[in-house]
Amino acid sequence: MTKENNIFYYDSNDRKNKLWIEIRELYYYRDLIWQMTLRNVTVRYKRSILGVLWTMLEPLLTMVVMAVVFTALLDRKIPHFPIYLLSGIVVWNYFAFATQSAMHDFIGGEQLIGRVYLPRSIFVVTAITTGLVNFLISFAVLLLIALATGAPVSVYTFLLFFPIVILTAFNLGIGLWLAPLQSYFTDTSSIYGIALRLLIYLSAIFYPIDALSPILQMVVNLNPVYQFIHIFRNPVYYGTSLPLLPMVYTTILAIVLLISGAFFFVRLSDRIAEKF
Amino acid sequence: MSSILQVTPAVLVDNLVVHYRRSKVNASSIKELLVDLFRIKKKMLRAQAHDGVIKALDGVSLEIQRGEVYGIIGRNGSGKSTLLKVLSRIILPTRGRVQIWGRVSPLLGVGAGFHRELTGRENIYLYSAILGRSQARTRELFDEIVAFAELEEFIDEPIRTYSSGMVARLGFAVAMAEVPEILLVDEVLAVGDERFKDKCNARFQEFTAQGSTIIFVSHNMHAVQEMCSRVSWIHQGKLLMTGDATTVINEYRKFIRREQDFVKSV
Known part of the structure; x- marks a missing residue:
């Protein structure tokens, strides 16, 4: 799609710069990204009495329940255990929810894509942005709890803007890989679900990492989701600045995943079209 | 030039x-x-x-x-x-x-992407965006859309409470709110109501008068x-x-x- 003298021009043979076209079309439909995100966030609570208030209330209550239950169950003499736990869960939920809904929304979107033209990646993008909005709400609630319970929250918390961007890119990259895969192989979401279940235990959410054997510690350290959790815990839980090495590691991974995922996606989305 | x-x-x-x-x-x-x-x-x-x-x-x-x-x-x-x-x-x-x-503005699959739980108002913004229209432009066109669909009283009700005719009217009103560059029409409007059909046909006349290209597929x-x-x-x-x-x-x-x-x- 190029503009000539202010006329939109479409040429079906122009498939060389598919990635560029996809990005342009996403920009053209940017208001739809916002509309769909808004719909995804609010529609769940449409019929309830408290309405949109639930978007705040739900994570708050969930976190309170978890903090109470897990502190009673597994107090390992970690100071401020609820904050340790919740910071892990909030990051984990963003990652798991966003990547899984990237897959499901893409499949759910096939129906719409068969009836009107839309850039196909829009369903992946809005799954991630929806996850991001929910994450930001949960994260704000977490900060409130942390401040209320006297955890050593530091000013470095503002620096978390950067890891949030990196985590979003990371999730988008994974979503772009998963969505077309799921469209070809319906088994993908089952396999991914099991992989997530394994991964959550390797993310040091419920326990401190030094409770593990040295070999397991190495495995957990290689897990990028753990590294994200660790980065978030630094200013919120330990009261320190962002750790350099995990930042470099996750940034490189996110960039590689995002670029490879984007190419993989546009390459396969042509063939997905044939299914209609 | x-x-x-x-x-x-x-x-x-x-x-x-x-x-x-x-x-x-x-x-x-x-x-x-x-x-x-x-x-x-x-x-x-x-x-x-x-x-x-x-x-x-x-x-x-x-x-x-x-x-x-x-x-x-x-x-x-x-x-x-x-x-x-x-x-x-x-x-x-x-x-x-x-x-x-x-x-290209397609008049096929009209109303694709409507969400039952959302109000008429919210669906106008959502469907407009699906058709590639900006939010600012939709805001300008909003009153015209509602008037064309004749849904003033119900616009803040969720569309699950609408009849199928009302939903169709809303879809067409959004899709035809602007003079399109190229309009694709599949079959004659399945909107039932004769009066609304006439209104849509009058709208087509306006489009042609203003230089739109229209591609019309029909059995009629x-x-x-x-x-x-x-x-x-x-x-x-x-x-x-x-x-x-x-x-x-x-x-x-x-x-x-x-x-x-x-x-x-x-």
Whole structure:
């Protein structure tokens, strides 16, 4: 799609710069990204009495329940255990929810894509942005709890803007890989679900990492989701600045995943079209 | 300089071929794929791929001029809808080339993307965005849309409370709120209500008066003859005839009559 003298021009043979076209079309439909995100966030609570208030209330209550239950169950003499736990869960939920809904929304979107033209990646993008909005709400609630319970929250918390961007890119990259895969192989979401279940235990959410054997510690350290959790815990839980090495590691991974995922996606989305 | 405007047509379709693949050909689970990889030789794969192809369009060429009201006729399953889907970029050509100068507004699948739980107001913004319209533009058009759909009283109710006629009216009102550059219309409006149909037809007249290109697909020969200057007749994926509306429609009618006679004689 190029503009000539202010006329939109479409040429079906122009498939060389598919990635560029996809990005342009996403920009053209940017208001739809916002509309769909808004719909995804609010529609769940449409019929309830408290309405949109639930978007705040739900994570708050969930976190309170978890903090109470897990502190009673597994107090390992970690100071401020609820904050340790919740910071892990909030990051984990963003990652798991966003990547899984990237897959499901893409499949759910096939129906719409068969009836009107839309850039196909829009369903992946809005799954991630929806996850991001929910994450930001949960994260704000977490900060409130942390401040209320006297955890050593530091000013470095503002620096978390950067890891949030990196985590979003990371999730988008994974979503772009998963969505077309799921469209070809319906088994993908089952396999991914099991992989997530394994991964959550390797993310040091419920326990401190030094409770593990040295070999397991190495495995957990290689897990990028753990590294994200660790980065978030630094200013919120330990009261320190962002750790350099995990930042470099996750940034490189996110960039590689995002670029490879984007190419993989546009390459396969042509063939997905044939299914209609 | 408006040279491009005068020189280029609105739509150029060159030797368009569209094949659908039967979905069975694609291995749908990883297990099946693995089994396929180990068992099937290349020859078999090729044979299978051949079986699974449906030729929806087979070498269609068209040139539609800017500002023209162009009709496409043919029986069910002739490939008309496939052509519209290619023109609206829902599917890509298997071979051949499609060039379009201008943004296409499809009036097919109207209301696709409506959400039952959202109000009429929210759905106007959502559906407008699906059609590629900006939020600011929708805000400007909002009152007109509501008035056209005649839904002033219900606009803040969730559309699950609407009748199907009301939902359809809302969809058309959003889709036709702006004068489109190129409008694709599939079949005559399925909106029931005669009065609303008349309103939509009046709107089409406005579009043509303001220079929109309209591509009109229909079984209703009266409507096609009334609206279109030129018509193409597609039969079994091939272009049989292109010409002025009266000529093509007469030939098409003769063909249909002959076919019916044939069926009767058998």
